[in-house]
Amino acid sequence: MPYEIIILAAGQGKRMNAGKNKQFVTIKSIPLIIHTLRVFEEDDQCAGIILVINPIESEQINELLKKYEIKKVKRIVFGGKERQDSVYNGLKAIGNTEIVLVHDGARPFVRIPTIHQLIEQAKSSSGAILAVPVKDTIKQVDDQLAVKNTIDRTNVWSIQTPQAFQVDILIDAHQKAREEGFLGTDDASLVERLGKNVYIVESDYKNIKLTTPEDLLFAEAILANWSNQ
Secondary structure, X not given: OOEEEEEEOOOOOHHHOOOOOHHHOEEOOEEHHHHHHHHXXXXXXXXXXXXXXXXXXXXXXXXXXXXXXOOOEEEEEEOOOOHHHHHHHHHOOOOOOOEEEEEEOOOOOOOHHHHHHHHHHHHOOOEEEEEEEOOXXXXXXXXXXXXXXXXXXXXXXXXXXXXXXXXXXXXHHHHHHHHHOOOOOOHHHHHHOOOOOEEEEEOOOOOOOXXXXXXXXXHHHHHHOOOOO
């Protein structure tokens, strides 16, 4: 089923300590954002990409799109103050599509079959999100870092992107959040506020978000044996 996707690449990623937007950090000599864009460039069901960027990086982004022959970016829009604002800006550029995905530009290892599973789930519900079961023991602590509770991880999942929604529902969720001054931790949290059910599609642990320098080591290892099929 055709879909459009909003890819967020406007953040500076300060924890990467790269001295620049982490989207331009290279993995195997190719910028991170290009690795991510190529996944959707290769997916026949992807009808278009809305790329959200920092306006001061417009020239650099356009040069990369041309150099690496990324054809599916239909619109480039500028990010807002918060991630949620950036997604909303992207939603305003969405075309005529039933399903919209939202994805982190720093998450280049999502697999195309997993994306298709996500879309199928979103078609029959309000929304669907990728996630993996939490492997570590989770502790709740107070302000002094004293342990207050050990959380039962049986039903605890670590959430990833992309997240997929029926486009009208996601727009409604964002507009309501803006009206009420609510800032969510992800797009699913906005949809949940509408009383809608959002369902998990199990992903895999390779679909990491590159945030710190250590993550680049994992990325190199994953890429060495990577196939997105």
